[in-house]
Amino acid sequence: MTTRREFLTIAGTSTLAASVSPKSTADTLVTSAALAKTNKQPITHKPVRTLNGWTLPYTMNNGVKEFHLVAEEVEHEFAPGSVAKCWGYNGSTPGPTLEAVEGDRVRIYVTNHLKEHTTIHWHGLLLPSGMDGVGGLTQPQIAPDETFVYEFTLKQHGTHMYHPHADEMVQMAVGMMGMFIIHPRHGEKTPIDRDYCFITHNWALHPGTYRPDPSILQDFDLWTFNSKVFPAIDSVVARSGERVRVRIGNLSMWNHPIHMHGVQFWVTGSDGGRWPKSAWRTETTEIVGVGQTRDIEFIAEPGDWAFHCHMAHHTMNAMGHEIPNTLGVDQTLLDKEIQQVLPDFMPMGRYGMAEHQDHVEMGHHRGPENTLAMMTGKGPYGNIEMGGMFTTVKVRDDLVQNDFSDPGWYAAPEDSVAKRVSSNPDFGTPVRLK
Numbered sequence: 001m002t003t004r005r006e007f008l009t010i011a012g013t014s015t016l017a018a019s020v021s022p023k024s025t026a027d028t029l030v031t032s033a034a035l036a037k038t039n040k041q042p043i044t045h046k047p048v049r050t051l052n053g054w055t056l057p058y059t060m061n062n063g064v065k066e067f068h069l070v071a072e073e074v075e076h077e078f079a080p081g082s083v084a085k086c087w088g089y090n091g092s093t094p095g096p097t098l099e100a101v102e103g104d105r106v107r108i109y110v111t112n113h114l115k116e117h118t119t120i121h122w123h124g125l126l127l128p129s130g131m132d133g134v135g136g137l138t139q140p141q142i143a144p145d146e147t148f149v150y151e152f153t154l155k156q157h158g159t160h161m162y163h164p165h166a167d168e169m170v171q172m173a174v175g176m177m178g179m180f181i182i183h184p185r186h187g188e189k190t191p192i193d194r195d196y197c198f199i200t201h202n203w204a205l206h207p208g209t210y211r212p213d214p215s216i217l218q219d220f221d222l223w224t225f226n227s228k229v230f231p232a233i234d235s236v237v238a239r240s241g242e243r244v245r246v247r248i249g250n251l252s253m254w255n256h257p258i259h260m261h262g263v264q265f266w267v268t269g270s271d272g273g274r275w276p277k278s279a280w281r282t283e284t285t286e287i288v289g290v291g292q293t294r295d296i297e298f299i300a301e302p303g304d305w306a307f308h309c310h311m312a313h314h315t316m317n318a319m320g321h322e323i324p325n326t327l328g329v330d331q332t333l334l335d336k337e338i339q340q341v342l343p344d345f346m347p348m349g350r351y352g353m354a355e356h357q358d359h360v361e362m363g364h365h366r367g368p369e370n371t372l373a374m375m376t377g378k379g380p381y382g383n384i385e386m387g388g389m390f391t392t393v394k395v396r397d398d399l400v401q402n403d404f405s406d407p408g409w410y411a412a413p414e415d416s417v418a419k420r421v422s423s424n425p426d427f428g429t430p431v432r433l434k
């Protein structure tokens, strides 16, 4: 995440950021502002902010916005302790977010640095058939080292994605995907203060290995927002009372019921654009199906709020799925026998799995190399016992507009935190079924 200092430095710069750098997330603020200045167009939208990601700068060429994507292998870190050889675009997975405005003419060069052919499909975009990017059907494949060009006019607005339509199962499984955000030409009736986006994905990075396995159908072990797992996922940061939009895409192999604490959000859009207000729904969980995008909007409430997929296994990292059920099993005799062979062995799971995080931190249950613990993350009150598709929404009263830096943990008002009143198991007179 951009630090306060970085933000101020960037915000104080008025030159157009021309270089393509994965670190240039905040540059997009400058890029859009500077471009708007040169084109004498008022900004009608807030630039979108890609969690842990970045927006691809473009150049204007005779009224056409020119982008250049490079398909290539990238060294990617899911969280400290887990790196892999993935494929992506311009040095990252997901690739950079493309951002434009309804009515724009865009020209997108695609250079293939992979050792096999590829294409890019502009998922959800209305365009001429020959620009749809389906290898073999609408165009020849882009061979290694070749550059193809796509050019079309954006006839719509909304939250869209891009991905290969060539050897699709492999290329998507190893990280080739990105978002394509199109803002409405004439602004939005209900304005947005902060606009976030990310793509959900799943990976089979088997314990001890360094390349995601594309042939897995269901048994994935890393669940990511923008190719990161908690606690490496950026927080959604906002000031109290701001209207926040989070745009969520799904190019994984599972549906994800995305749940947010603390508010009822409105589901307001998709790759069909921002829906008419009459179609908005109030929810606290919204399923983002495979191949779908969903926009949710909420008014920020002060606090630290969990934001996560509600499939409980999707908020875990690597874990064995074929282990015997140890719940309720007394292992005290067994552990002495096992300890003769494995002195570090500690029985676990008799009363639940929560102790796992502590055991890992104490050095027990050391997993294979390059493998994250199943549950992780620390909050101000202890272990959060989550991994995968989990992050926090951090809302504060005193944030400066456009400040996206992490404000730390919430200082809850006195007497507004759940607290211990007794350690006696016989406390009170609860009504119970016999």
Ligand SMILES: [Cu+2]
Binding pocket: 223, 254, 255, 256, 257, 309, 310, 311, 314, 389
């Ligand atoms: Cu999920």
